[in-house]
Amino acid sequence: MSTVIENIDIRKILDSRGNATVEIDITTENGFGRAAAPSGASTGALEVVAFPEKGIGSIINTFNEQVKRELLGINADETTLIDDTLKEIDGTDNLSSLGGNITVAISLAAAKAAASSYNLPLYLFLGGNLKNEIPYPLGNMINGGAHAGKNAPDIQEFLVVPVGAQNITEAVFANVQVHKKIGELIKVKDTLSTGGKGDEGGWAPNLSNYEALEIQSRACEEISNETGIKIRPSLDLAPSELWDGSKYVYTREGVTRDTGEQIEFLKEIIDTYQMFYIEDPLREDDFEGFAELTRMVGDKCIICGDDIFVTNSQILARGIEIGAANALIIKPNQIGTLSDTYQTVKLAKDNSYTPVVSHRSGETTDETIAHLAVAFGAPLIKTGAVGGERIAKLNELIRIQEEMPDPVMATLK
Numbered sequence: 001m002s003t004v005i006e007n008i009d010i011r012k013i014l015d016s017r018g019n020a021t022v023e024i025d026i027t028t029e030n031g032f033g034r035a036a037a038p039s040g041a042s043t044g045a046l047e048v049v050a051f052p053e054k055g056i057g058s059i060i061n062t063f064n065e066q067v068k069r070e071l072l073g074i075n076a077d078e079t080t081l082i083d084d085t086l087k088e089i090d091g092t093d094n095l096s097s098l099g100g101n102i103t104v105a106i107s108l109a110a111a112k113a114a115a116s117s118y119n120l121p122l123y124l125f126l127g128g129n130l131k132n133e134i135p136y137p138l139g140n141m142i143n144g145g146a147h148a149g150k151n152a153p154d155i156q157e158f159l160v161v162p163v164g165a166q167n168i169t170e171a172v173f174a175n176v177q178v179h180k181k182i183g184e185l186i187k188v189k190d191t192l193s194t195g196g197k198g199d200e201g202g203w204a205p206n207l208s209n210y211e212a213l214e215i216q217s218r219a220c221e222e223i224s225n226e227t228g229i230k231i232r233p234s235l236d237l238a239p240s241e242l243w244d245g246s247k248y249v250y251t252r253e254g255v256t257r258d259t260g261e262q263i264e265f266l267k268e269i270i271d272t273y274q275m276f277y278i279e280d281p282l283r284e285d286d287f288e289g290f291a292e293l294t295r296m297v298g299d300k301c302i303i304c305g306d307d308i309f310v311t312n313s314q315i316l317a318r319g320i321e322i323g324a325a326n327a328l329i330i331k332p333n334q335i336g337t338l339s340d341t342y343q344t345v346k347l348a349k350d351n352s353y354t355p356v357v358s359h360r361s362g363e364t365t366d367e368t369i370a371h372l373a374v375a376f377g378a379p380l381i382k383t384g385a386v387g388g389e390r391i392a393k394l395n396e397l398i399r400i401q402e403e404m405p406d407p408v409m410a411t412l413k
């Protein structure tokens, strides 16, 4: 069978925030791949540029004249060649001319077209047929910061991980039970609550950080007891959004914290609430702070870098050198191609950093990251708990589990 790319199309589509993004279709003789790119709100400064400055419309001509001409005739399974061709056409070091969202959608659609040409699901094509581990879902429960309105907590994401789940179905349903319980507890605390949600489907309540932490912790405990499935709280602070140049400004809480105070605050909440996972505890350029916190609590809590590493292997290498974090977020559109995403995952795993494959706050119903998480052997996937664009990935994991001959949940450190 042939994997030669016969056609490639681009279209402008909606994302979950109602913003424009791109979807790519790639056709081979007997295969088809479609991929759409998501967008972030709390983006890392060193991510590749998502869209060209003049918008999606501005690259349609380049796409039709240059990208199409160069890629037609290449084998869809030659991922590195495709990605190198895209980088060469782009000609910048941050993909600002084509836009990383365009390159990543092409790169992923090509891999999906190749998998389809071989009549294989993407996770099997990329990961091989011995892969049988399903990642645990980090479910988003409460949204704050850049993903919610102004009275919501400063902390961006209150998450949970059903660490005791025996399979992905149990895991995703345990997460939604916590989500529902948190909804009930919010209504008791705030009788005027409208039940509004943030960008990633978590509740966006009028609560302080500590009120949200208490509710998160209580809901984990109650649903763990009800279901017999141990569920642990986790957070993404996204604190680059809070940093004013010399301190973290918690507007909702009405306090500021310098770096030392931020580390103390983190130590305290990790201990008090038995946090399983903390993402971006410190601002994105504080490698030393990440290393210090990892030395202090890294044996009992996963310390994950998102905005600090931006799925970039060169930046991750700097972190590895000094022991900054012990896990990292993998968002393909932060780096712009599948092959570069894979390089970062490989470097992480070679150095015992846990890869956590993640959605973005602005998503589509594209399900590709479910396959990437399985193929990369990532033990965690962060892709929300409710909402059409979030369940697209979770339900795909249920389907993947069903078709695997011998599925097991991944091993968590």
Ligand SMILES: C=C(OP(=O)(O)O)C(=O)O
Residues within 6 Å of the ligand: 039, 040, 041, 042, 043, 044, 236, 238, 306, 329, 358, 359, 360, 361, 362
């Ligand atoms: C998913 C996240 O948000 P965004 O997509 O806005 O960067 C995150 O910070 O982990």
Ligand SMILES: [Mg+2]
Residues within 6 Å of the ligand: 236, 238, 279, 280, 306, 307, 329
């Ligand atoms: Mg993050």
